[in-house]
């Protein structure tokens with residue numbers, strides 16, 4: 140390979156995939172005059188449930204909202220413990236605190252970054268009420284193993300599928316006949332994006348009904364149409380709910396992106412192949428393993444460095460990438476090191492040694508459907524250039 144040449148323009152870590160269809164769908168939603176929750180949101184709920192193979196879908200305004208409502212409908216509250224992974228975004232555990240329960244972290248598997256079912260088992264006490272596994276980066280957590288633990292101890296299973304719109308477990312999409320609830324994110328950086336948005340899917344009619352009511356103030360169902368001729372001005376508040384519903388301008392975007400999901404995935408996979416070829420057999424780099432049972436959605440491209448083989452730290456490695464005009468991120472800064480969790484629970488970094496080591500050596504490379512093969516090649520060359528320069 141010749142001398143590495145730094146490109147002129149900045150390559151962002153992530154950009155949404157916008158086609159003319161998104162712009163038209165939003166324009167038509169705006170012109171329709173139906174701006175709040177309405178027919179497009181209903182249509183999205185129907186289509187998304189069909190797509191994943193679940194009986195019910197309630198569209199909400201974030202995965203955070205969905206994760207919160209899942210715990211509320213399971214009647215989890217003060218005195219209860221909920222087991223989750225520390226290698227996640229804050230809302231996975233924040234929502235456990237929001238219902239007044241205690242998040243209990245279980246360490247991960249180093250090869251994948253997924254919560255380790257054996258570690259879950261170790262953390263079960265008489266107070267444990269639920270498990271919230273994360274389908275990290277687009278891999279599937281081991282749902283059979285986790286489901287068996289939940290069955291044995293009577294626990295609620297709330298899956299965090301923020302990364303997992305196209306993820307498959309043993310051939311079936313995540314969300315296909317879920318044991319309890321599955322929460323998705325349609326945040327701007329996610330595989331299916333509508334700016335801000337989320338959904339909860341379930342096969343349980345009671346859960347679906349309660350989530351629907353709770354997502355809209357606790358108003359009796361179907362009140363979204365109370366201004367229509369068929370609607371009624373009279374409504375009841377069944378319990379103090381939240382303002383969590385999706386609305387039609389979001390749904391217009393989400394519907395368009397759902398129709399393009401396979402195509403967007405196919406293009407991400409082309410970039411993945413470039414990375415995989417470049418990083419195979421580089422001892423300074425550790426690539427993520429995909430368990431046999433799983434189809435990886437490739438929401439994130441997770442790369443780890445082997446710190447003992449390099450003269451620079453992970454943080455310096457990121458600075459070197461930035462100097463080469465490559466935007467990257469870290470997924471995730473381990474939650475047990477965040478100040479509010481340290482203050483509340485007195486965690487030390489070494490309390491979850493695998494998560495900590497993983498988190499401290501991880502770099503998420505650009506991975507999105509508009510990333511060209513040439514751009515992925517540039518990123519790979521930049522990574523390899525840094526490795527060559529700083530290997531021991």
Ligand SMILES: *Cc1c(COP(=O)(O)O)cnc(C)c1O
Pocket residue numbers: 200201202203204227228230231273299301302323324325326336337
């Ligand atoms: C993005 C994300 C969330 C939160 O999603 P929002 O839709 O922004 O609320 C939750 N969990 C994980 C693992 C995420 O990456």
